[in-house]
Amino acid sequence: MTTLQVLGDLGIDQEMLVGIAVVLVAASLASRVVGYVLIAVAERSPRQRISIKMLVPIARFLIYGTAAFLILGPLLRLTASQLLAVSGLLGAALGFGLKDLFAGMIGGLVLITERPYQVGDKVTIDDDYGEVIDIGLRATTLLTPDDSAVRIPNATLFTANVSNANDGRPEMMVVVELAVTAGADVGRASTIVEEAMVTSKYVYVDDDHPFAVLVEDESYYRTIRGKAYVADLRDEFAFASDVTERSMAAFASEGIDMPEAPVHVSEQH
């Protein structure tokens, strides 16, 4: 029995196959066009950027859902024996090969409804940190600071801790840490870090987005931790670099010594 005969027995003729192909191609094209247009509009609206980008996966779900309905609609008009056969095949496929895919798709649906993160957010999922650039049917894609795209199955959401640095907003807190020796003028050093932050071209300050400088006494040095928001989370590293570079130059010119300690940037919401 050939494949065509099997399909014929299921009520799928050549015309229907062409129709299915057309629907799939149209869905793929529509998905790309809608995604491109929404992203272009989002980039023109800095304040609404993430909200608009959030519509991209929803639109794709709707497009592919409609395509699935158009394809499966005629197919579902099956006889009892055909339905039993298809169900058995589907059950076996899910059980053996498509379990993860199915879990990923359910995870995708949960992402849409619960929204633990959105396209454009900066998140940490397990050990991976980056900007969410795509939420697909099966997986979420993160763009790491090193420009690597990491695809994380949506099903991971059920078991992994998800840390979201901005929770859908374009602003994001950036924490910059610098260390000075125990004998340094820590008051002046704190003022320098504060002024480096508030004079940065990337900073964003208002009543809801305050800035702060904290000092921590370590054993052999003191850590000055500056916290401020950037207007656009994509400026996270540029801001940290700008503040660190200008603070260090001011430390040097004012004779504030820094120990041989690592300076690192962390981010938190």
Added chain:
Amino acid sequence: MMDSAAGKRRQGPDVDVATLLGGDYEAFETVLSGEESGPVAVVGGPFSGRESVLDRAVRELDATRISLDPGDGVDRIRAKITGSPVVIEGCQHLYERRIGGFEELSAFLDDMASVGVRVVTGWNRYAWAYLAAVQALDRAFPVTVEIQPLSAERLAELVLNRYDEMPTFVADDPERGDLTVTTRHELGWRDWSVSVPVPKLDPVAVRALFSDGKTDPKDVTFGRLAAVSNGNLGVATAIWESRHRSEVRPSDVAVPASDGDLDRETAFCLRIVLAKERVDRARLTDIVDGLDRVLGRLSRDGLVTVEDGIVELVPAAVPAAAATTERGRIL
């Protein structure tokens, strides 16, 4: 017409303080009458008429006037404080956007807290907003009055009062397609990009269309001028002077716009100039990377002028400068 108006233009528009301050006028009056003590801040956009309000304070208080220029510090103010009231103009020059750039401002605020004379200060509103956010400047001033946007009718009166001859106002021809204004947007895909014209409906022109032609073209023209200048008298006057001829159409009123978005460095430099109105070029060198190219771009776009080492904001370009920097969310 232009020659006969030259004398008036040099003096600037004669506008009353009550109109400029709107709802804040009463608070300003209480300060002048001595009912309210403590330093006063007069806050307004570039070229919006802060000088007129400060002139009134000088007259009413018989005060010493101090005009700060780029590079001036607190010493210039201290030298003029002799026990009589003081009116200080251009206080946005007391800070610089760099590490150590708030020292003069901090010393000034300390002086104000201890000096026993009445002090009225004038601030650019963009500098004020920045300093209120990062230095809590607003807490140092118990009374703050703001220059309010003027209505189209008042703008028409003040602008036209500067000329002896009135231009002829002509309605736009509907067939000219002036219902829309066109802006250009960059669309890109991978390495490829194209500048696409995007038409937008002009609300003033649309309203005029549905008014059965009964709308006075003069009203439409000044409605549009008030909209593009945000009711800022100095900006409206500059736009008017650059655009008007013996025959004026509403569509003649337009704002010079930057061609495409500015990069962050250029927008940051523009924001500094917008907040300070006049900046010493040498002071920008340490703040803005690639200053020559940045100023070249801003000059070409008609947003600033650079002359004798001073970078100055172009009055007619204030709306474009504000919109561009606010789109980039630069503080």
